Amino acid sequence: MRSQAWSMVCPLDDILPQSGVCALLDGCQIAVFRVHDEIFALDNRDPASSANVLSRGIVGDVMGELVVASPVYKQHFGLRTGRCLENPELSVRTYPARVANGGVWVRSDATVMSAPGLHKRRLVVIGNGMAGMRAVEELLAVAPDAEIVVFGSEPHGNYNRTLLSPLLAGEKQVADIMLHDHRWYAEHGVTLHADDPVTRIDRWRRVVVSKRGLVVPYQRLLLATGSTPVVLDVPGTELPGVMTFRDLRDVDAMLAAARSSANAVVVGGGLLGLEAATGLQRRGMRVTVVHRSETLMERQLDQAAAALLRRSLEQRGVQFRMPARTEAILGDARVTGVRLDDGSELAADLVVMAIGIRPNIDLAKRAGLRCERGVLVDDTMQTFDPSIYAVGECVQHRNITYGLVAPLWDQARVCATHLAEVGNGRFAAPPISTRLKVTGIDLFGGRFPRQHAQ
Ligand SMILES: Cc1cc2nc3c(=O)[nH]c(=O)nc-3n(C[C@H](O)[C@H](O)[C@H](O)COP(=O)(O)OP(=O)(O)OC[C@H]3O[C@@H](n4cnc5c(N)ncnc54)[C@H](O)[C@@H]3O)c2cc1C
Numbered sequence: 327m328r329s330q331a332w333s334m335v336c337p338l339d340d341i342l343p344q345s346g347v348c349a350l351l352d353g354c355q356i357a358v359f360r361v362h363d364e365i366f367a368l369d370n371r372d373p374a375s376s377a378n379v380l381s382r383g384i385v386g387d388v389m390g391e392l393v394v395a396s397p398v399y400k401q402h403f404g405l406r407t408g409r410c411l412e413n414p415e416l417s418v419r420t421y422p423a424r425v426a427n428g429g430v431w432v433r434s435d436a437t438v439m440s441a442p443g444l445h446k447r448r449l450v451v452i453g454n455g456m457a458g459m460r461a462v463e464e465l466l467a468v469a470p471d472a473e474i475v476v477f478g479s480e481p482h483g484n485y486n487r488t489l490l491s492p493l494l495a496g497e498k499q500v501a502d503i504m505l506h507d508h509r510w511y512a513e514h515g516v517t518l519h520a521d522d523p524v525t526r527i528d529r530w531r532r533v534v535v536s537k538r539g540l541v542v543p544y545q546r547l548l549l550a551t552g553s554t555p556v557v558l559d560v561p562g563t564e565l566p567g568v569m570t571f572r573d574l575r576d577v578d579a580m581l582a583a584a585r586s587s588a589n590a591v592v593v594g595g596g597l598l599g600l601e602a603a604t605g606l607q608r609r610g611m612r613v614t615v616v617h618r619s620e621t622l623m624e625r626q627l628d629q630a631a632a633a634l635l636r637r638s639l640e641q642r643g644v645q646f647r648m649p650a651r652t653e654a655i656l657g658d659a660r661v662t663g664v665r666l667d668d669g670s671e672l673a674a675d676l677v678v679m680a681i682g683i684r685p686n687i688d689l690a691k692r693a694g695l696r697c698e699r700g701v702l703v704d705d706t707m708q709t710f711d712p713s714i715y716a717v718g719e720c721v722q723h724r725n726i727t728y729g730l731v732a733p734l735w736d737q738a739r740v741c742a743t744h745l746a747e748v749g750n751g752r753f754a755a756p757p758i759s760t761r762l763k764v765t766g767i768d769l770f771g772g773r774f775p776r777q778h779a780q
Contacts, residue, residue, distance in 0.1 A: 335358060341430065348370050357380040357381035359381075366406065367422075369418040374712075388402055393411065448474075448545050449465070449473065450475045450544035454482075456505075457719070457737060461550065464738050469748075490576075493574075495605040495608045495609070496609065522537055523537050524689060526692070528693075532547075532713065545713065550718045551687070551689060553685050555684075556682040561654045562656060565657045568679070569676070569678055570679050591616060591672050604764045614644075622648075685719055700723075701720050703716050715744070715745060719734070723755070741753075
């Protein structure tokens with residue numbers, strides 16, 4: 327409890343004319359400004375960035391109102407009222423202040439500008455996938471009144487992407503893998519703009535712009551744009567029949583191909599490639615896996631375990647060409663085959679690329695956010711811009727990017743508590759383990775976070 331008494335916070339001479347200092351009032355940081363003959367005291371915390379910086383802001387006059395400009399985003403806060411000139415939902419508290427006996431005195435009974443919706447902030451989420459929606463669920467658990475708008479580039483609600491493999495193999499139906507269908511959003515007061523990707527983030531105006539032309543303001547933004555499959559840089563990848571394995575549309579396309587054609591080549595002998603291969607084989611296709619290493623799933627398995635796995639898959643009818651590199655995809659109107667680096671050719675009506683993923687960071691980069699392989703975040707999942715958070719495969723945290731869901735759940739939980747402003751948790755790289763989802767093969771692999779850096 328603050329005492330509501332006058333406290334001397336510093337000698338007047340400590341404050342240069344037309345500038346401010348930071349002082350402690352009952353243990354809290356305040357910004358104290360000396361402007362001409364007057365003294366002003368405000369909270370030091372800039373509500374737009376959550377940084378304690380206002381005392382370092384430049385003071386001046388905007389249309390006759392004395393203001394301080396925040397050093398972070400340059401919003402202006404009235405020195406007398408604490409109001410934010412650019413955003414009526416933001417304000418800081420102001421304190422009575424005076425000079426007496428050569429000292430600056432401040433009283434601790436702050437005035438709060440009443441601003442509509444000050445505590446109700448709109449969160450816009452870009453990416454309607456597993457990490458983004460887990461963060462939304464976690465946020466609703468701690469802040470049920472949060473106003474949330476989600477943009478997704480896929481037409482569906484959110485589904486369990488990891489179960490695309492059993493879907494392809496015919497072991498699950500689409501309804502089985504849905505996590506949040508359209509009705510869920512309506513029931514939880516979350517606005518979903520499906521099939522409408524965000525094309526631009528305007529950080530200055532704090533709005534996102536979507537492909538269909540929606541312009542939606544945000545107070546907090548969450549990037550959860552996932553990854554894009556890597557496609558080999560060889561001739562022929564643009565031919566019909568060449569695809570990747572990432573979303574429901576890809577599974578639909580593979581199933582259509584499996585109904586009408588016989589031969590499939592899967593490029594990549596990692597987890598995803600092997601799940602695609604066994605799924606297609608179960609749908610009746612003759613499948614060959616082309617893998618550049620001598621060891622299947624070499625990031626998870628040693629040679630002995632990989633050899634056992636290869637034998638089990640061969641017994642099911644999957645064939646392997648390894649070590650081998652794909653030199654070209656063949657065909658005129660559509661794919662007919664694949665040429666390998668030893669000059670041999672494999673017949674193929676369908677080619678699935680499963681050689682890795684790349685964090686989806688174009689939007690973040692264009693918005694000027696710091697990115698390397700992924701969008702750079704700190705331990706609270708905050709990006710370079712304090713109003714913008716990021717979770718999921720698009721993120722690079724302490725030099726690590728992730729391609730499995732377990733760590734993304736931790737990210738989502740930490741992020742949600744910080745978005746709700748009740749957080750003190752930090753994300754730390756967990757041990758990574760994975761399971762191959764091929765019915766009849768119980769394969770579990772693990773590795774430790776340092777080795778997981780891509
Ligand atoms: C077939 C398959 C099997 C897998 N199996 C496993 C497994 O067994 N175990 C495991 O741990 N992990 C597995 N994974 C990986 C796991 O699915 C991912 O780690 C997880 O989905 C990543 O979540 P995310 O939210 O970061 O990305 P996503 O789930 O991909 O979600 C990102 C979403 O953002 C959308 N988006 C992108 N840009 C925009 C934009 N500008 N505007 C709006 N929306 C946008 C994308 O379309 C997508 O819907 C598998 C992945 C696949 C493809």
